[in-house]
Amino acid sequence: MLDHRLAKRFKHLSKWSRRTGAPCFRVYERDIPEFPLVVDWYDGDVVAWLHPRTRDDTPEREQAHAKACTEHILRGLSVDPSRLFLKRRQRQRGLAQYERVDTRGVVRTVHEHGLSFEVNLSDYLDTGLFLDHRTTRGLVRERAAGRRVLNLFAYTGAFTCHAVAGGAAQTRTVDLSNTYLAWAQRNMALNGFGGDAHRFEQADCLQWLEQPTRGESFDIIVLDPPTFSNSKRMLADSFAVERDWPALIASAMRWLDPNGQIWFSTNARSFSPDVSLVPAGAVMRDISKYTLPEDFAGRTPHRAYLVAHAGSPGAVDLRLQRGP
Secondary structure (H helix, E strand, O other): OHHHHHHHHHHHHHHHHHHHOOOEEEEEEOOOOOOOEEEEEEOOEEEEEEOOOOOOOOHHHHHHHHHHHHHHHHHHHOOOHHHEEEEEOOOOOOOHHHOEOOOOOOEEEEEEOOEEEEEEOOOEOOOOOOHHHHHHHHHHHHOOOOOEEEEEOOOOOHHHHHHHHOOOOEEEEEEOOHHHHHHHHHHHHHOOOOOOOEEEEEOOHHHHHHOOOOOOOEEEEEEOOOOEEOOOOOOOOOEEHHHHHHHHHHHHHOOEEEEEEEEEEEOOOOOOOOHHHOOOOEEEEEOHHHOOOHHHOOOOOOEEEEEEEOOOHHHOOHHHHHOO
């Protein structure tokens, strides 16, 4: 049954992929209860994450299940075993999902809407490119011409690359990790982007937002924080997006141009903001349905919001109403 499901989904999405220029896509996400795994296609390579089945699973049963999943994936997607990367995804806290889990260093260059990105298929739980934000990156790209773009919690800088491809006049890319900032710079270089107008800063983004603006502002702010973090490298004791989002938005609003927009998103599946907590002078619109690509249709991999100063041109984005 899993073989058939994988083959059917891959056949459908392959056609969509060729048509849209997106050769990396999600094939399967826990569609069959007996097989709670996620399978992504990276232009010929496959990354699969095994999710826990039951609390009382024994190591022997887990091993047998992993073996069965491997066989199904290889048959369903007709790939060589050397092109399959199988990982286990447990409940993650803080920045644990960014920690190294392997040392093989299997790195590929993949493409998305004409841009190139480095992905690491083996060494981290995630690959360096979040596929569910493919459409969101495209929407930011469409609006970036001549704009000043701030990318916070930037990870490997995919939003920055799309903004520059869209004609951004300036970009600022901020992340706590030097490893991921270096990765972001490599992604920029892969696309031939660089120069003094595009700056990278290693910093705790929460602390960065609290510094004096000195009159500096941005037209577009990309804000995709972790769901939760208690990293010792952060100044705050802890951060939880469901608790701290109003303060985070308020801090970002200080840096937002009067006509600008904040693109705020979270992968906290239960996120349901109380609109009464939106900072004074701001408006926030749920745009999640416009940001989900075909391979994530019917799912909720993230929630996305457009935030702007009340009454400003940025608060009314008529083009977005047409959807992606």
